[in-house]
Every structure is written in C-alpha cells, then in structure tokens.
Amino acid sequence: MRIEARPTLILNTQDPERDAIDLYWLVGLLKDIRGGSSLVLASKNSGISYRGVWGKLNQVEASLGIPLMIRTKGHGSKLTEFGSFLCQFIEEMQGSYAQHGVSYQDALQREIKKHQKLEGARWSFYSSSDSIIQKAAAEVKGFGLKIAGSGESLEQLLNNNAHIAGYHVSDEKSSQVIHQRLRKHNIEIFPVMKRTQGFIVKKGNPFHIQAIEDLLNPKIRFINRQIGSGTRLLLDTLLLEQGIEPADINGYLHEEFTHSAVANAILAGKADVGLGVKNIALENGLGFVPLKDEIFFIAMHKDMLSHPESSKLIRKIRSYSGNTSGYKSISLNRQVQNWL
Structure with a gap:
C-alpha cells in the first residue's frame, strides 16, 4: 500500500x-x-x-x-x-x-x-515514558505500547486492562509498598534498569541551577510533568522534603507528558529547566544536573510468563540500558533487594 x-x-x-x-x-x-x-x-x-x-x-x-x-x-x-x-x-x-x-x-x-501495530498487538503494555522502553517494545512483536504515568500504568495492570506495565520508583520504601500490593494480585515484578533523574537545563546551565531550592528564582521558568507520572511524584517528594510550596515555582502548573517533550520545550526557549532523565538531555545537546537514581520495573500477570516474548522484551530493555549513558542494567533481584 x-x-x-x-x-x-x-x-x-x-x-x-x-x-x-x-x-x-x-x-x-x-x-x-x-x-x-x-x-x-x-x-x-x-x-x-x-x-x-x-x-x-x-x-x-x-x-x-x-x-x-x-x-x-x-x-x-x-x-x-x-x-x-x-x-x-x-x-x-x-x-x-x-x-x-x-x-x-x-x-x-x-x-x-x-x-496497525497497535491493532495487531496481542498484549497491551502500559509504561512510564522512557526511550529504552519504547525502543525495546518496538522491536518485540506482539506488544502494543501506550505511554502513561507510572501510577496509571500500574492501575491499568491491576484492573486487567493491561498485560504488562512499566513503572519507576525513586525510594526504597515506596517501592516495597508497591511490590507488596502487586504480589497480592498474583503479579510478577522484574527490576530491569537503574536510571538517573535530574534537571534538564539549557546548554551551559546559564542560571547555574544545582538544587531544588534554585527553582524559587522567579526568573527561572520551570516545566513540569503530568500528575500521576513517576517524575512528578519525585519532584513533589523533593519539594516536600525541602519545605517548598509548589505555588512558589514559576511554571509548576506547566505540564508535559514525556521526557522528550520537556527537552523540546527547553530547546524551543519555552522553559529554562525541567525534570527528566540524563540520556534525553544528552541526546538533545542540553545540560544535565543529577538529582536522584531510581529503579525501573516491569510488572506482569503470571500467565504472561509462559510467552517467550515477555522474556525477550526484558532482555532487550536490560541490554539497551547497559549501553546507554545515564542507565545501568539490573538483571538480578538481589541487586535491588531493599527495594522489593
């Protein structure tokens, strides 16, 4: 055609x-x-x-x-x-x-x-935004990937609207709570990679942004992620820890739905800083200030384990993350034992 x-x-x-x-x-x-x-x-x-x-x-x-x-x-x-x-x-x-x-x-x-790929997909895959996830899902037949926040992805899985979900967590306690909830619903969890979240800034970091409190500068235009995304949850947790009111940040209500969209907004001069992953900053020639490492998990219903494509998807994610700046592959549960 x-x-x-x-x-x-x-x-x-x-x-x-x-x-x-x-x-x-x-x-x-x-x-x-x-x-x-x-x-x-x-x-x-x-x-x-x-x-x-x-x-x-x-x-x-x-x-x-x-x-x-x-x-x-x-x-x-x-x-x-x-x-x-x-x-x-x-x-x-x-x-x-x-x-x-x-x-x-x-x-x-x-x-x-x-x-056509989505219509022909055998399994629905909801996942938080990530370039490695998107690349791996595109190369394994049978998965129809839909980008959503970590929270929504897990809810879709728990409500049986998804066969598999990708989510990320930035602290051990929250990860343990999620893990316990999923296990009660007969869902298997696989840690696949560690990635670095931080400030994506203009090249050269002209505002010298180094920490969360720097966002209080009214001259700095911030761009946020949508409610329900793991990145938004990370930001709100850091603000709470520092005792910073979200309303005091110029641009807190300005939202984008992917890491790439945040980078594009900064490239276009619509914002000065946003929270995202390191590799997206590097791919777009932008600056990056690391803030927090987090673990990315793949969760699926147990009946998915019988399909070899599931294992293939996980292997590809781990392989790509092991060769991408800002990521580290995780292949064993004991590497993140405190998170489970």
Missing part, C-alpha cells in the same frame, strides 16, 4: 444543478490537446465521453468568462493564451507542492503503521 498526497483545484459554479469541476482533471485534457491530440482522443484518454467533455469545457468557459480553446473546423482545436497559462500554472503548482507532499505522505504512512 502506498498513499499519495495530491493538491486539488476545484471550480465551483453558482448553479446548484451543476457539479464542481476538478481543474486538475481539466488541465490533463488541455495538455493532451496542447500536445496535438484531437478533442475526440483527449476525451477518450480522460475517461469521459466526448459529449461529457464538451459539457464540462463549456461550463468552465461560461463560469470564467474566458475561452480555453479555439475550435477551427477541419483544423482541430488549439489552446487559447489563457488555456496555455492555466496548464503552466497548475504544472508549477504541482511541482511546488511535490516537495511538501512527500513529507505529508510519509507522516500519514508512519501513523498508519503505528496504529
């Missing part, structure tokens, strides 16, 4: 009993005549009867008040000066559009493929 984007140019008349005329179709007919074809042959090439072509030509000429062809008995038909101009105008319009049309076609094609 290949989708092709084409421009259109339609002539609408004020006569309700007459159909609109596609000028792109008409110019195809005029090009045939300009090339030496008779009106009879041009009509055949256009896929419309000779009588039908005459009717459309007369309708266009009457609407414009300008002749498109000169009909000379015994000598065929030739284009008028305006008829030739119309051909050239649309040819140039098509050429100009072509360079933009390809990008529209490709964008639509990518979106179709993404949704």
Whole structure:
C-alpha cells in the first residue's frame, strides 16, 4: 500500500444543478490537446465521453468568462493564451507542492503503521515514558505500547486492562509498598534498569541551577510533568522534603507528558529547566544536573510468563540500558533487594 498526497483545484459554479469541476482533471485534457491530440482522443484518454467533455469545457468557459480553446473546423482545436497559462500554472503548482507532499505522505504512512501495530498487538503494555522502553517494545512483536504515568500504568495492570506495565520508583520504601500490593494480585515484578533523574537545563546551565531550592528564582521558568507520572511524584517528594510550596515555582502548573517533550520545550526557549532523565538531555545537546537514581520495573500477570516474548522484551530493555549513558542494567533481584 502506498498513499499519495495530491493538491486539488476545484471550480465551483453558482448553479446548484451543476457539479464542481476538478481543474486538475481539466488541465490533463488541455495538455493532451496542447500536445496535438484531437478533442475526440483527449476525451477518450480522460475517461469521459466526448459529449461529457464538451459539457464540462463549456461550463468552465461560461463560469470564467474566458475561452480555453479555439475550435477551427477541419483544423482541430488549439489552446487559447489563457488555456496555455492555466496548464503552466497548475504544472508549477504541482511541482511546488511535490516537495511538501512527500513529507505529508510519509507522516500519514508512519501513523498508519503505528496504529496497525497497535491493532495487531496481542498484549497491551502500559509504561512510564522512557526511550529504552519504547525502543525495546518496538522491536518485540506482539506488544502494543501506550505511554502513561507510572501510577496509571500500574492501575491499568491491576484492573486487567493491561498485560504488562512499566513503572519507576525513586525510594526504597515506596517501592516495597508497591511490590507488596502487586504480589497480592498474583503479579510478577522484574527490576530491569537503574536510571538517573535530574534537571534538564539549557546548554551551559546559564542560571547555574544545582538544587531544588534554585527553582524559587522567579526568573527561572520551570516545566513540569503530568500528575500521576513517576517524575512528578519525585519532584513533589523533593519539594516536600525541602519545605517548598509548589505555588512558589514559576511554571509548576506547566505540564508535559514525556521526557522528550520537556527537552523540546527547553530547546524551543519555552522553559529554562525541567525534570527528566540524563540520556534525553544528552541526546538533545542540553545540560544535565543529577538529582536522584531510581529503579525501573516491569510488572506482569503470571500467565504472561509462559510467552517467550515477555522474556525477550526484558532482555532487550536490560541490554539497551547497559549501553546507554545515564542507565545501568539490573538483571538480578538481589541487586535491588531493599527495594522489593
């Protein structure tokens, strides 16, 4: 399947009993005549009867008040000066559009493929935003990944709306509470990687941001993550520990839904700092100030263990995290024993 984007140019008349005329179709007919074809042959090439072509030509000429062809008995038909101009105008319009049309076609094609993958997925995978998770899920067949906050991902799993969930935790006590709750519902938990969260800042860190209290500077524009995300929970915990009121931070209510969106907002000059993971800052040429390490877990219902794709997904996540700056692979429970 290949989708092709084409421009259109339609002539609408004020006569309700007459159909609109596609000028792109008409110019195809005029090009045939300009090339030496008779009106009879041009009509055949256009896929419309000779009588039908005459009717459309007369309708266009009457609407414009300008002749498109000169009909000379015994000598065929030739284009008028305006008829030739119309051909050239649309040819140039098509050429100009072509360079933009390809990008529209490709964008639509990518979106179709993404949704085809989701529709064809056997298992629903909800996960907190992470580039390694997205990369691994795209390479293992059968998983339809949906990005959500850590909290929502776990709730989808507990409510049996998801087969597998990805979530991250930044302190041992919270992790233990989550672990106990999941185990009660016959859900298996696998630690897969450690990653570093911190401030994503402009290159060179012009505001010299080093700690949470620096966000109190009213000149610094902060960009937050959405409620329910693990990163938002981390920020709110740090603010509580420091006794800082969220309302005192310029931009606390300005939210984005992924680490990449936070980085893009800073690159675009819409914000000066946001909380996110180290590798996203590095990939975008931004500065990074580490604040906290956290553990990323994969949780799934026990019946998922019988599918080899589940093990393959976990192996890929661990493999990629072991080779990505700001991450460390975790392959054994004893590496994070205090978190379980």
